[in-house]
Amino acid sequence: MSTQESDSRLRQEFGTVEESPALRIEGDRAEQIVDALNADLAASYVLYHQLKKHHWNVEGAEFLEVHRFLEEAYEAVEHHSDVIAERAQALGGVPVAGPVNLEDHSYVEFEGEDVYDVRTSLHSDMETFADIIERMRDHIELTNSLGDYTSEEVLRGAIADYEEYAHHLEHYLEDDTLVLDEATH
Numbered sequence: 166m167s168t169q170e171s172d173s174r175l176r177q178e179f180g181t182v183e184e185s186p187a188l189r190i191e192g193d194r195a196e197q198i199v200d201a202l203n204a205d206l207a208a209s210y211v212l213y214h215q216l217k218k219h220h221w222n223v224e225g226a227e228f229l230e231v232h233r234f235l236e237e238a239y240e241a242v243e244h245h246s247d248v249i250a251e252r253a254q255a256l257g258g259v260p261v262a263g264p265v266n267l268e269d270h271s272y273v274e275f276e277g278e279d280v281y282d283v284r285t286s287l288h289s290d291m292e293t294f295a296d297i298i299e300r301m302r303d304h305i306e307l308t309n310s311l312g313d314y315t316s317e318e319v320l321r322g323a324i325a326d327y328e329e330y331a332h333h334l335e336h337y338l339e340d341d342t343l344v345l346d347e348a349t350h
Contacts, residue, residue, distance in 0.1 A: 183257040194311045199258030201304040202249050207261045207271035208297045209246040213239050215276050219286040238330045245323035252319045272300055287337050294331035298324055
């Protein structure tokens with residue numbers, strides 16, 4: 166019997182928030198925060214899978230450096246995703262987890278299965294980081310205005326790392342390179 170077939174075992178339905186007597190954040194405020202956290206969680210998982218895909222497919226003269234960088238980046242995104250999910254759960258929500266819900270709740274789109282050249286892939290990663298950073302700033306303001314300073318700190322921790330990776334990607338995409346022009350033609 167699958168868990169989906171047995172409603173008697175369902176503890177909490179996705180999309181609901183049960184007030185935490187320990188954290189004492191009013192239900193409607195907790196719902197707004199959990200919605201924001203789930204959006205950031207979904208977007209982070211989209212980014213995670215994109216970074217992982219690019220890590221697998223990177224090629225060229227700077228392969229090892231970029232390969233390692235992408236691994237470090239997706240591991241950081243995975244870590245922050247876990248922290249965001251645990252915060253949503255602590256607030257009484259259900260963290261977004263399944264592929265359909267990730268796609269539905271993410272404000273960034275899945276890149277798809279195609280493989281692109283390294284420069285295009287890294288540009289896509291930078292843009293995805295930037296989109297998430299922009300939205301996280303709004304969610305930091307929201308959590309602060311609703312008096313949830315812990316969720317604010319969770320998002321501040323994520324955004325600090327996301328900005329650093331976006332900035333490094335910006336440097337990777339600069340015109341200057343150690344690779345000679347004739348090597349790329």
